[in-house]
Amino acid sequence: MGTTVPTASFALLCVFLLCEPSLQTEKHSLYYIYTALSKPVDLPGIYQFTAMGLLDDREIDYYNSIEQRKIPKQHWMKEKMQQDYWEKGTQSRKSKEQWFNVNVDILMKRMRHNESDVHVLQWRHGCEIEKQGDEVKFSRGIDEYSYDGDNFLSFDDKESQWVAPVDAALPTKRKWDNVPILNTYTKGYLEKECVDWLNKFRDFGDEEIQNGSLPEVDVFAKRYTSDKTKLKLTCFATGFYPKDVILSIRKYRSPLPEEEIVSSGVRPNHDGTFQLKKSVFIQEDEKAEYDCFVSHRTLKEPIVIKWDGKCQDCTKGNMMNLVIGVVIGVLLMLGVGGLVFFLRGKMSCWNVSSSDSSTYSSQEKKDLMIKTSTGQIQPA
Secondary structure (H helix, E strand, O other): OOOOHHHHHHHHHHHHHHOOOOOOOEEEEEEEEEEEEOOOOOOOOOOOEEEEEEEOOEEEEEEEOOOOOOEEOOHHHHHHOOHHHHHHHHHHHHHHHHHHHHHHHHHHHHHOOOOOOOOEEEEEEEEEEEEEOOEEEEEEEEEEEEEOOEEEEEEEOOOOEEEOOOHHHHHHHHHHHOOHHHHHHHHHHHHHHHHHHHHHHHHHOOHHHHHOEOOEEEEEEEEOOOOOOEEEEEEEEEEEEOOOOEEEEEEOOEEOOHHHOEEOOOEEOOOOOEEEEEEEEEEOOOOOOEEEEEEOOOOOOOEEEEOOOOOOOHHHHHHHHHHHHHHHHHHHHHOHHHHHHHHHHHHHHHHHHHOOOOOOOHHHHHHHHHHOOEOOEOOO
16 A cells, blocks of 8 residues: 555654654774973973873873873773883873974974963874774874964875965975875875774773763753743753764754754763753743653663753742841841841851962963863863
């Protein structure tokens, strides 16, 4: 029996409006990130030179200019890789540290930057693959440099040549492009050697690396402080690995448009897993059916958590208003003298709390992080 036109139309409507896409293709990556500062900075955890390896956004090895040793950051890396791997890696990182120290000075002179400020030179290189079943396919290779947080030079893998987005990078581009064997090696590393290492590390990886970690999902609402008639409805997923995830806030099982959603973006947890939070503002008296939809490759079927229609802090807010009212009433009974004494006590506590400032100004930290933030490229 043939399919009727209305039935076919309904099926298409389901596909485009109601049905969520599934994660059929696995994506994996291996990147090495190097960060060099023009001079030491007296801030905790910030070194003049750092290098790290990231497998699927999880740190697998690390080096800094103080310890000067390439060390494993995953137990399976320590167990599987021979001692000479770490010894050779240490020598390689030391050589790169010297190279960066020389070249950050060259760039400062080329940019006519003074030595009183801190300048940052970074390099990220690595590869990404796509896996469908047993089939592994090279997706792309990245070899790029940034200076003070801005793109400086990158390698075009398809054309086997360097791309200079700024004039100051042109001398380096011309010099490197005039050495064909260098570009041939760079292309070969990205497309072959890097992929081989990626697959090897994944084979060595523990169960969490291989199979991933399931997301924990919660949906809740709180009063929107800027508009007391609205609630902020939030869907929160955490503890998942790898980081590729689909998260939607749905109304009557239909995903809300992304332009209505406020997203935190995928962020790392301290344990190597990831989290993602999305929120939408709704009327407090709205009776619509909302739920949180999460799809991840570790799940046999998507997680759907229905919002219970409750506001977490609405009752607390009303109770707090009641308590404040009672306190004010008591103070008025005590008289003006008692009220002044109470306010003086609160101001004293506030001043003590606010005077406990950090050793470094917020502007100093902000300036440093602006220079050292280029997408996923960050110092250790």
